Amino acid sequence: MKYLSNRGHADRKQFCDILLEGLAPDGGLYLPEHYPQVDDAMLTRLRKAYHEQGYAELAFQILSLYIDDIPAADLKALCAKTYTAEVFGTGEIVPLRHLENSLWLEALSNGPTLAFKDMAMQLLGNLFEYELGRRGEQLNILGATSGDTGSAAEYAMRGKAGVRVFMTSPHGRMSAFQQAQMFSLQDENIHNIAIEGVFDDCQDIVKAVSNDHAFKHKYKIGTVNSINWARLLAQVVYYFAGYIQATETNDQKVSFTVPSGNFGNVCAGHVARMMGLPIAKLVVATNENDVLDEFFRTGVYRVRGSADTHETSSPSMDISKASNFERFVFDLLGRDGARTKALFGDALSKDGRFDLSQDPCFADAAAKYGFESGKSTHADRLATIRDNYQRHGVTIDTHTADGVKVALEHHQDPNVPMIVLETALPIKFAETIVEALGHAPERPAKFAGIEDLPKRVQVMPADVDLVKAYIERHCA
Numbered sequence: 001m002k003y004l005s006n007r008g009h010a011d012r013k014q015f016c017d018i019l020l021e022g023l024a025p026d027g028g029l030y031l032p033e034h035y036p037q038v039d040d041a042m043l044t045r046l047r048k049a050y051h052e053q054g055y056a057e058l059a060f061q062i063l064s065l066y067i068d069d070i071p072a073a074d075l076k077a078l079c080a081k082t083y084t085a086e087v088f089g090t091g092e093i094v095p096l097r098h099l100e101n102s103l104w105l106e107a108l109s110n111g112p113t114l115a116f117k118d119m120a121m122q123l124l125g126n127l128f129e130y131e132l133g134r135r136g137e138q139l140n141i142l143g144a145t146s147g148d149t150g151s152a153a154e155y156a157m158r159g160k161a162g163v164r165v166f167m168t169s170p171h172g173r174m175s176a177f178q179q180a181q182m183f184s185l186q187d188e189n190i191h192n193i194a195i196e197g198v199f200d201d202c203q204d205i206v207k208a209v210s211n212d213h214a215f216k217h218k219y220k221i222g223t224v225n226s227i228n229w230a231r232l233l234a235q236v237v238y239y240f241a242g243y244i245q246a247t248e249t250n251d252q253k254v255s256f257t258v259p260s261g262n263f264g265n266v267c268a269g270h271v272a273r274m275m276g277l278p279i280a281k282l283v284v285a286t287n288e289n290d291v292l293d294e295f296f297r298t299g300v301y302r303v304r305g306s307a308d309t310h311e312t313s314s315p316s317m318d319i320s321k322a323s324n325f326e327r328f329v330f331d332l333l334g335r336d337g338a339r340t341k342a343l344f345g346d347a348l349s350k351d352g353r354f355d356l357s358q359d360p361c362f363a364d365a366a367a368k369y370g371f372e373s374g375k376s377t378h379a380d381r382l383a384t385i386r387d388n389y390q391r392h393g394v395t396i397d398t399h400t401a402d403g404v405k406v407a408l409e410h411h412q413d414p415n416v417p418m419i420v421l422e423t424a425l426p427i428k429f430a431e432t433i434v435e436a437l438g439h440a441p442e443r444p445a446k447f448a449g450i451e452d453l454p455k456r457v458q459v460m461p462a463d464v465d466l467v468k469a470y471i472e473r474h475c476a
């Protein structure tokens with residue numbers, strides 16, 4: 001399998017090359033040259049693999065379709081090491097939980113940081129260690145986080161040979177639980193940098209460092225952001241696992257509703273559907289930051305300015321633009337790299353928007369690719385959390401609540417199970433749960449008292465040179 005840029009660059013790359021790279025040379029995102037097809041016989045084999053050998057074997061078989069530059073035995077071992085009951089809490093790894101009628105929750109948040117990002121990041125950590133070891137190279141990951149991504153990256157990379165993590169976050173702005181999760185890590189290779197500023201200041205610092213090519217090269221700076229193809233690929237697996245658990249035969253279909261921000265999670269659903277997994281609908285759920293809902297309703301994609309980006313109680317979905325969205329648009333445009341480049345490279349940087357409403361391809365988003373969308377607000381989240389607690393005895397987190405709210409509006413056919421992806425556990429967003437239910441959510445035993453553990457964090461003004469100096473000192 002070779003990989004190409006969705007903006008039309010002529011290069012073709014192997015999996016392990018794009019694993020360690022960010023953007024393609026033309027600023028595009030990597031995608032496989034084609035989507036391997038899963039026919040009826042193969043789906044039956046995957047079903048059997050999941051039931052008899054478990055999630056790790058399912059992951060190995062799906063990843064094998066996309067990765068041919070890691071020996072099969074090694075890839076199998078990496079999957080087996082990643083997807084264990086010990087790390088993810090259950091043997092099923094992503095068990096389904098019944099809510100009502102044919103509405104299900106798929107649990108993706110029982111990994112080390114209690115958010116679905118662990119599903120991909122844990123694999124990425126093992127892939128990085130493997131590939132860097134093979135090449136005899138080092139990588140220094142520099143990132144900016146307002147919560148989930150940073151902690152998932154740190155828990156995936158802690159103690160890994162060849163990798164250091166420098167994670168910036170806005171000082172004092174993450175929840176006490178999130179700060180405790182990150183700052184209590186005592187691993188030598190994990191560096192928390194709390195920036196006196198807001199999330200945008202952190203992101204600006206990361207961009208400035210990445211644009212200093214000499215520095216970037218000398219200190220081998222890399223990223224683990226959501227545009228990494230390996231993360232997306234790892235997420236494809238749990239769409240298969242959800243489907244397999246909700247059905248008995250391959251002639252059945254299911255739909256998924258996905259709480260969305262950067263469009264990484266639901267893009268993996270799109271890839272699974274393109275491979276032939278019998279998915280009826282992919283429902284994109286947004287919060288008040290409804291860039292994606294607006295597109296699927298109107299055909300207009302309009303990036304928001306910072307004044308127009310709301311701080312909400314489902315903060316991991318507070319986006320101004322959706323960084324993985326152009327992968328889907330490339331497919332929507334019939335894989336026309338030049339047009340994708342014109343829209344995302346030129347129109348967006350000039351006008352901050354593009355309009356496909358008059359283009360015949362826009363109708364395909366729903367008709368051919370199964371996309372629908374909806375939006376949820378703070379009041380909807382509170383009502384949905386309360387309703388699920390009262391009727392089902394289930395406490396869901398704020399992001400999952402956005403999903404359940406939108407799923408109920410799109411779940412018309414009782415014969416097609418609707419699976420909502422649970423993207424975090426409620427303990428991560430306890431304040432809003434207290435607001436909805438009047439009591440705090442349950443805390444998993446392993447997180448008892450983490451707020452009281454010693455913290456390992458360096459507080460710094462929002463100054464690029466200070467961050468660079470810190471990296472230099474710690475890369476010796």
Ligand SMILES: *Cc1c(COP(=O)(O)O)cnc(C)c1O
Binds near residue numbers: 116263
């Ligand atoms: C990252 C995240 C999302 C959004 O996922 P995307 O892949 O960016 O669409 C939703 N919910 C939670 C809890 C997250 O951490």
